Amino acid sequence: MELERDSLADVVMRLKRAQGQLGGVIQMIENERDCKDVITQLAAVSRALNRAGFKIIATGLEQCVAQGDDPAQAAADRAQLEKLFLTLA
Template identity: 75%
Template sequence: MKLDADSLSDALVRLRRAQGQLGGVIQMIEDERDCKDVIAQLAAVSRALDRAGFKIIATGLEKCLQEGADSEQAELDRAQLEKLFMSLA
């Protein structure tokens, strides 16, 4: 299943934010910042990635519902999305 960039704009914003946060984590390590500060920022990056992943899956599910629940391809897409969802959980 392909999803267009417009429908994933929220996920892209989250991913760009996570990219910036990850750069911050790298800089913190290079600057020898305190371990607890590095871990707190790394946890924020992880949450941002999780939220982006869930947004992508939710968008895919919406697309499946719009395309019709009875089609064989929609059933396959839903099964794939379920596996992806479980990989994030």
């Protein structure tokens, strides 16, 4: 299943934000910041990545429902998306 580029613009924005946050975490470690602060920021990066992944899956599900022309293919796509969802859960 391929997703439309336009529908993933929000995901790209989330990933770029996470990329910046991860750079900040690396800098915090290099600057020997407090462990608590580093972990807090690392958790924020993790949540941002999870949200991006869930958004990709949600977008795929929306497209499966909208494109329901081939029921067998739609079922296969949904099964694949379910597996991907479980890898993030």
